[in-house]
Amino acid sequence: MVEVAFFAGATGAIGGAIAVVALRNPFYSVLALVVHLVFLAGIFLLLRAQFLAAAQIVIYAGAVMVIYVFVAAYVGGIEEPKFDSSPQLRIIGPILAVALFIQISIAVLGSSLTALGTEGTAKVEAGFGTPEAIGKLMLEDFLIAFEAASVLLLIAAVAAIVLAGRKRESKAS
């Protein structure tokens, strides 16, 4: 049962990813990423990360992708120009990336870490992955990271306003 779910999720995720890369219209790429994220959330559930799956859908697929949609609507829609300034990159890049994938696979599959071959620890505690557990951890062990993350969000918001704000008269284009 788990295997079926896994393969279904995996296929969806990979398909979505390939679609992001391959589709010409940037708007379609955004939509493909949304699909990918939904399938990825499914896989998260298989790993007993319920809260994160939900957070992923809400934050990522919900908020972040909406930003993307807005910007793609405002900006995007430009078809890729035909002329490629360096055709070699089109070949070398993918080759190197595939090489990286193969290397990581070898590293993982050939690793002497026997735990990788199992399904993880046999027993997990009761509240593994629940919001309560995550919240408790955030406020006790990772409080500083939590606070820093909120500051980061503030900075990002300010930066976004500055970057995309109206042109000032003194600034020449």
Place this chain on the structure above:
Amino acid sequence: MSAATWGWLVLLFPLLGSIFLGLTFRVLPQRIAGLVGIGAIVAAFICGIAALISLQGEPHDSRHVASSLWEYASVGGFTIDLGVYVDPLSVFMVLVVTGVSSLIHIYSYSYMKSDAGYTRFFSYLNFFVFSMLLLVLAGNYVLLIVGWAFVGFASYALISFWYSRETATKAGMKAFVINVVGDIGLVLAAILIFRELGVIDYGAVFEAAPEAFSTNQWEVVAICLLLLVGAFAKSAQMPFHTWLADAMEGPTPVSALIHAATMVTAGVYLIARSHSLFELAPTAADIAAFVGLGTLLIAGTIAIVVTDLKRIIAFSTMSQIGYMFVAVGIGAYSAGMFHMMTHAFFKALLFMAAGSIISAMANMQDIDKMKGFRKAMPFTAAMLIIGALALSGFPGTSGWFSKDEIIDFASFRGGMYEWMAIGMMIGAFMTAIYSFRIIFRILPGKPCEEAQHLIDTGHVVHGEPVNPKTLEPEDTDVGYPGEHHHIAEQATGMKIGMSVLGFLALVGGLVQIPGVTEVVTHFLEPTFEDSAFVGLHPTVEQAWIGLGKGGLISLAGIATAWFLYIKRPDIPGKLMNTFRPLHTLFVNKWYGDELVDFLVVKPFKGFGSFSNRYFERYVIDGLTAGTTGFVRSAGVAVRDLQTGLLRGYAVLMLFGIVAMVLYFLIRSI
């Protein structure tokens, strides 16, 4: 105060004078500069006399004082002290140097009056005296070399005194380079001395030498030969003599002081000081004597035919120093030093008188153009005659006593030295001829136009400033000689200097009359008492016979000169035409310059251009240009990576990541 303290004071005054004048030369008025310069040397002379008195107060055996101010260098257990060594020989040299220098300073006070570089001249001159005194007072070979080098520099500075004149600067460089060659010999000798004996102070060296070396052992011969290289270069003996003739480019007081009385005698002093070493290496001493003999004969032949007044006197100097080298080579040390003293007197006098005449000739130095100065410049004429008489060894003059003492000793030693004595007598004959060649050409007869001008108007004729050698027009700014020329009759300073020297040239010999006074020999005895020749000298009768022979030779020479230049003035011309090749050889100074050029200069230049064309261009430039080219091409290659293409950079990063992971993968296998 001890003699050593006086010795330090002797060094101090000229140094202070030189530094003071050097610092204030732009603001100091001429008169004060001259007086400071003269005062420094006179003070040194007085301290020299005080040193003499305090030294003579010591008992005979311990008449040497060594004193050190501080450690000059201390390297690996070997210390060199800044030390002086005051003994009769050094005091003798100090007195001669400071005495003659003071007189020349007084002469220069008037002679250089219209020169723009007056103060600079006195500063250099004081520095020269300081260096010469350092040389003679030095207590070890290292300080001797320091003084030697300073003297070489002072000579260069003074020869090129009129530095805007190209011939002068070239002559200065020539003198300096040849002196440096001698310096190398001297330094190598000092190194060898240290290597063999382990000490460098005079006292220690001369004590250790007889025990460390056997006679004519090759090390001591090598040391002495290297010392000789230094001595020959400094004293202008063959084959290092080519610089002295050109050194006449300097002002006349410079020629008088440096190239007649003091610097060129440094070589003689060196050999006399190192006599213990030379007596252990008779081969080297004989070489010294033979080189001296050869030089004196060759220089004599050249002096008979050249026409530049100062150069005649320069070659005469070379010849007389040859006598001194023969003297110290065969063991007649005190005779050599005595001749040095008298030579200083009459040669400086001759140069001073020549300076006066050249001034009257508006800086022309060709004796072919000079005639009839007897009426125009009586004082100078008298001084010139006195100098020539002393130089020829006319009976009664100082030169007579000193020159013949050397010849006597040579014939006394017998054997091959007898032949040397005969050679020296031939040399004396030639000396008399060329000295009176000067007299009989310049003084009698119908006055030439410059002399006539002087007689008529009482002023020196004013000529356009030109280089006397090349006749190209010059300026009278700094770096060139001044416009006005001073003659002895009109300048008090010149008169004082010349008269004192004239007096000394005449009566200076009376201190060493054989069998009667012998002051010099007795005075210098403590220094040379460890010499093998100390007891050897001819008897009084032999000495007087020798003096008689000398007197006859000198009179014969003067008579020959009178015959050639007064009675039958056509004969010199005929002789020149008959013996034209010989004459050409003599006039070209036996092609000494050309030989040096061929043997030394051309090979060096060839080596230099060879190195430049092959070694420099391919090896060195190849290395440096190769390195830079390599780096540049590497830079070009790397620059191609900076495409500005974002994706390209990303690919590079990915490439790096892949490579790193690959590395770790392989490592973990």
Place this chain on the structure above:
Amino acid sequence: MAIEWYIVLSAMLFAIGFIGVLVRRNPVVILLCLELMLSAGALSMLAFSRMLGDQDGQVMVLIVLVVAACEVVVGLGLVVAMFRRRLPLDVDEMKELKG
């Protein structure tokens, strides 16, 4: 499923994302592919968290989510600024770093 499946899946998604970054020229799409890579990394973290039974990995993923959001915001702000200034929206045209 054994954990290694998840890791391999994560690696594959990462590689696909990287290919997207290298091949596409529209900055918006490049940012999208960057998101892909980030989420692939998050997946692998969760897998290891499950393997160890430790929830720290999940907290880390939450922070990663926050960071990704900030990064998107800033990146898209840049894209909007580019568009406003009428610059061509093509990373190959931005060659000021050349030379």
